[in-house]
Amino acid sequence: MKPFGYVRAAGIEEAVAAYAAQPGARYLGGGTNLVDLMKLGVEEPATLVDISRLGLDTVEEDPDGALRIGATVRNSDLAAHPLVRGRYPALSQALLAGASGQLRNIATTGGNLLQRTRCPYFQDIGKPCNKREPGSGCGALDGVHRDHAVLGHSPQCIATHPSDMAVALAALDAHIELYGPDGARTLQAADFHRLPAEQPERDTEIRPGELITAVVLPAAKAGLPSAYRKARDRASYAFALASVAAVLRVENGVVHDAGIAFGALAHRPWRARRTEEALLGAAPTAAAFERAVDLELAAARPLRDNAYKVRLARSLALDVLSRLAPPGTT
Template identity: 60%
Template sequence: MREFDYRRAADVPSALALLDADPEARFLGGGTNLVDLMKTGVEHPTRLVDLRELQLDGIESTQNGGLRIGATVTNSDLAAHPEVRRHYPALAQAVLAGASGQLRNMATVGGNLLQRTRCGYFADVTKPCNKRVPGSGCPAVEGEHHNHAILGASTYCVATHPSDMGVALTAFDAVVSFETTDGPGELALEEFYLPVGDTPHLETALPPGALITGITLPPTPTAAGSRYRKVRERASYAFAIGSLAAALDVRDGVVHDVRLAFGAVASRPWRARAAEHALIGAPADAEHFSAAADAELAAAKPLPHNGYKVTLMRNLVVAVLTELAEETTR
């Protein structure tokens, strides 16, 4: 591992100043992703700016009934918080499905959103990768890609985003707050991640040197009946091959509101807007759930070895929405 400087920031302004003084510096939350990438040589910062003493570790209700989550809240604290479990259960479920207790105790909310893909070619510095070295190529297109993207990818990159938490946050219209040396800003999570296009190395819309300070969840009554379902290749902790955050409000047998976000199928958590649009006002039954999933997956462009994800996601949508619909009629 390359030698690096280590500083512990006392507050947000000092954290921003430390990063601004060294363009090759990186913010350090729990380090559960960054340190691994440093060990493999993918990341090689000259300085780490530790954020754990910043006063960004709170979870509080907003005046309009939503929730404000600080960027340094650990995943364990997020999943255990009573307001999260009561009003956004799919978020708690997603966090618990994401990693072991040891990792959840260290990993932070802000760091979770910024974690990088687990594509094997990205992690192997002996291989070309457009995300790691722009213009070098994407060997996954012709190589090992059974767990890669079927939506929103390009010939430049077919990697998927690994976050479980981000999928649930996307379903509930989360907004990311950040600070820069020029002042504060906000980004809707759907706009936070950039499309792959021909620049997969540009992953988020955060301004250079920005520090995530928190996430705001708007009041979403439908979310109280939500669920997160993750499919993985083994029962122990593993990255998803497909996942779904879903919430459903059924009245008199008809879908009044629905929230759907897919995970492990794109370079970012994928809000299933086409499926949601198809379901509003439709009967809450398996036939219409399947048709809605097909409406979303019509845009899928699977590679030779990951076409199974289309069927997987269709079945996942039908299964989870059917469960939720049955619960609302009990």
């Protein structure tokens, strides 16, 4: 282990100032991803700024009915929270589908969003990886890529984002609150992560020194039927091969609101905008669901070994949508 400095921040502004004062600093929440990457030699922070004691560990209802989730709320606590389970079941289901119980007990909301890809070429410093070392090449492109992207990838990177929680947040129209050297700002969860393009080393739209302070779930999605489903190689402690989160509002026999996102298909949670647009105003029939999902997945560009992901994602999406709007739904 290489030596590094350690600062325990007592407040948000203190944390941001400490980060700015220490070149090569990283924020430390639960550490379930960062510490692993340090052990592998992928991350070599000069200083860790501990943000676990900033008072960002609560879930509160805003006056407008939105739900504000602090950045250091543990994944297990968030999944079990009665307001999350009752109003946003897709989020609870996504959290419970991730990692193991032990990891969920320490992993944080903000850290979950900022976790890095589990691509083995990224995690092995002996392999080429443009995300880890820009310009070195993408070892997965001609290597083992069964688990890699079919949407939005580039010749620079074909990795996928591993978060289950982020997929549900994208479908639920959540937004992310940030605080950094230039003050506070907000991003939509669906726009927080980036596609690789020519800069695969940039996972998110977060600016240097910015800290996630909260995730906010909108009141407009509260109580609507929602669900998350994940396919993986084994029943627990495995990353998705494909996943889908969906929220659906059906009134008077037609779809009035839809939020759908795929996981494990791209560099970020993939918001299925074409599917959503096709469903609005349509009757929630099997044929309508098939047409809408196929419109989105037509953009897929499978690689040599992962064409199965397109079929798998299609089946998951149709299953979830049919469960949210079974025959006779009004």
